[in-house]
Amino acid sequence: MHDDLITEIKHASGGLRSQVHTESERKEKLFASHDKEAEAELGESRDRVFGAMDGVMEEMMRIYAGVKLDLGQKEEQEEIKTRTAHTAAMQELSKRSLKQQVHRACAHERARRIREAAELARRPDPGRDMLRELVARVQEEMLIKKFHGRKVAFREPEQSPYSEEENEQDRMLRHIRLSARRKSCAVAF
Secondary structure, X not given: OHHHHHHHHHHHOXXXXXXHHHHHHHHHHHHHHHHHHHHHHHHHHHHHHHHHHHHHHHHHHHHHHHHHHHXXXXXXXXXXXXXXXXXXXXXXXXXXXXXXXXXXXXXXXXXXXXXXXXXXXXXXXXXXXXXXXHHHHHHHHHHHHHOOEEEOOOOOOOOOOOOXXXXXXXXXXXXXHHHHOOOOOEEEO
């Protein structure tokens, strides 16, 4: 509006302008006003674009933070799994080691007991011998009482008077017969 007023004053003051010159001025003014509008529009669109870019940037930062958090959680879960697996493996190894130690200790204890028992068996023990004889005598008495018998003194078999007259085969047969017999110390009535 200000420009139109200046133009009218110049025309009224008698300035001669050519039609071309005025037309070019008009176009320049139009372009200038258009440039101002375009700049204003460009500024608005820049603001919109930068606002959208800021929104996109904020969204990307939020997504990045979420991804980073997910990766951190996954790494933490993997670390927990690794620790759990390591702990379980170490427990299994310690169990195996303890089992082996227990088996070794048991084997040493068994060997020690066997050695002690063998030493006791080799060493004469009068108390044990007396106990054995007592148990044998009690068993004999129980058998005699149970079957209403009497004790017979055990004698070594006498040499047969025919031993000089026996040949090798007779001696072998007699020996087989006598060895097949069961020795008895009780006779029933």
